[in-house]
Amino acid sequence: MLNKNQPSFAFARRTRLAFFSLAITAVSFVSCKGDKDDVKPDDGNPPAEDKGFLPQKDQVYDYKITDTDGTKSSSVLKVLGVKDSSGIAVYDIENKIQEGNVFVTTKNRAFSKGGLTTYELFYEDGINAIYENVEEFGVIKDVVLKGFPQKQIMENKGTVGSNITFSKEPMEIKLELLIPIDENDSIEADFQAKITYLDGKVTKQETITTPAGTFNCSKWEYKYETYLKLTSLAIPMEEREDEYTVELWTAPGVGIVKTVETTGDAVSTTELQKITKQ
Numbered sequence: 001m002l003n004k005n006q007p008s009f010a011f012a013r014r015t016r017l018a019f020f021s022l023a024i025t026a027v028s029f030v031s032c033k034g035d036k037d038d039v040k041p042d043d044g045n046p047p048a049e050d051k052g053f054l055p056q057k058d059q060v061y062d063y064k065i066t067d068t069d070g071t072k073s074s075s076v077l078k079v080l081g082v083k084d085s086s087g088i089a090v091y092d093i094e095n096k097i098q099e100g101n102v103f104v105t106t107k108n109r110a111f112s113k114g115g116l117t118t119y120e121l122f123y124e125d126g127i128n129a130i131y132e133n134v135e136e137f138g139v140i141k142d143v144v145l146k147g148f149p150q151k152q153i154m155e156n157k158g159t160v161g162s163n164i165t166f167s168k169e170p171m172e173i174k175l176e177l178l179i180p181i182d183e184n185d186s187i188e189a190d191f192q193a194k195i196t197y198l199d200g201k202v203t204k205q206e207t208i209t210t211p212a213g214t215f216n217c218s219k220w221e222y223k224y225e226t227y228l229k230l231t232s233l234a235i236p237m238e239e240r241e242d243e244y245t246v247e248l249w250t251a252p253g254v255g256i257v258k259t260v261e262t263t264g265d266a267v268s269t270t271e272l273q274k275i276t277k278q
Contacts, residue, residue, distance in 0.1 A: 052112030052156040053250045054091055057082050061255070062212075062273045065097075068266050073099035075270070077255075078278060080107070088113055105132060112156060119152040121171075134175065138189075142176040158202055158218030158250070166197035166222075189232035198223045200246075208249045208257050212272040215257045217249040 055061060055077060063075040080092040090111045097104040108125050111118055127145060134140060147169040155162040175191040200222025208217045223245050230238040242263045249258040259270040 052117030053154055053255050054110055054112055055079055055255045058278050060276045060278055063270050064273050065270045067268045115156045117154045117156055121150040139178040141178055144174040147171040160202050162202040164220050164222055165199045170194050170196035187232055187234035192229040194227040196225045210271045212274050215251040217251050217257050220248040222246050
């Protein structure tokens, strides 16, 4: 007999993981303005760089993620390459997240100009991440994405009162899926998700120590709201809304050093573990 609770749990968890992989701001919401086809290699002449909260191009950043429910996961961030777009150094960045046997990968870009570090997720980046991660456990019959490109902009000065701003339109995902249960059975399901970021500021400057070392950091604080809904004739409906408070510590030339996300009694902490040469 089909255990309908298990596919519901597995599907919901994996789909949420794939969705939230698109929402790791300041780590993987990254790109540059304009048409991607306009970006050209630097041909051995690196463009002038406006230093901001960007990772170093020759480094690999390992993070540990710990949740209050005991769940542990990891993230590996690295720069795949740097290109010149009209004199701006544009960073192609890859972030790989692992939770148990589940892997999620995002590939995006970032740049700093005019005293601002801009992170952006294009529509095609979102589509690619969804297909790569969701199709491991289901067949996508239809997908609708709204709210792209998604932007996060941080003031490079990073002093108390410096702003972190986001796209005003929420990011929305709607999926129609066919989920195989065994060799002969599948279930149809609809998944909806929406995430809305709220602007924030730097609340203090402080020294943070992690296993990777000691860093002089700006502490940013902001919030985001999520809505998730899973429906199917074969499994019970799942629906929830949450608001997350984010404390984010960044250092110039490194990017994220530590984050603490809180919703209700649940806390998720991400800490930089080590930095190694590529």
